[in-house]
Amino acid sequence: MAKAYDVDVETLIGANSIEDPARLSVGTRLWIPGAARVQDVPSSSSSARNGKRNKRYAPGRPFKGFLEWPLAGTVTSPFGYRNDKYHDGVDIGAREGTSILAAADGKVMFSGWGPTGYGMIVIVKHANHLTTLYAHNSKNLVKKNARVRQGQKIAEVGQTGRATGPHLHFEVRNDTHPRDPLLYLP
Incomplete structure (x- = not known):
């Protein structure tokens, strides 16, 4: 793979x-x-x-308010289709160096340079089969396997990877399936 x-x-x-x-x-x-x-x-x-497969995933219902906003800012690009590509998260515009906060308590599963155009990323696993991803960071402040608390500073906004300017690309996944972050935020 x-x-x-x-x-x-x-x-x-x-x-x-x-x-x-x-x-x-x-x-x-x-x-x-x-x-x-x-x-x-x-x-x-x-x-x-033999064509055997695991059972198909049945997505769970969103938990409105389970997550907190990772930073204050304006959503500059929403979840879903934009032009002919699918956007798996939301982009939140902010100044370079702005604090990025953990959206919920969890465990850091990855912290480092991500694949393709994500640049520096942090991935946090939470309860309820949720995972959040924070991308294009200028600096990651947590390491793999660290436990984080909701509201803890985990990174700083940047424009690493394929980015047109400083912003946070924020994803929410239920198991491995992308979900609109706005369904989980207050």
Whole structure:
């Protein structure tokens, strides 16, 4: 998988909150941060040849107000389709160096340079199968496996990766499925 998407294995493990990679099975859906499209990835597994798959994901309901805003600012690009591309999060405009706060209590699954155009990212796993991603940071202030509290400063706004100016790209995922962050924010 990592090779097909040109992403390092640690990024995949962190982005998907995988605690034991050996327990992954054919058909498990993984989130590939920054992937523009789904690619066919060959498998030599007999279960893949037999067409066996894990059960399909049934998305849960959003928890309005479960998350807090990671910073004060204006949403400059909403979730969903924009032009002919799908935007998996919201962009929040802010000055370079503005504090980015953890949207909820959780555990840092990844902190570092992300794949494709995300630049510096922090990924935090929360309760209720939620994961948040904070991208284009100028500086990450937390390390992998750190526990963070809601409202704790975890990064600073930047324009690393493919960015047109300083802003926070903020994603919410329910398991590995992108969700509109506005459904979870007050």
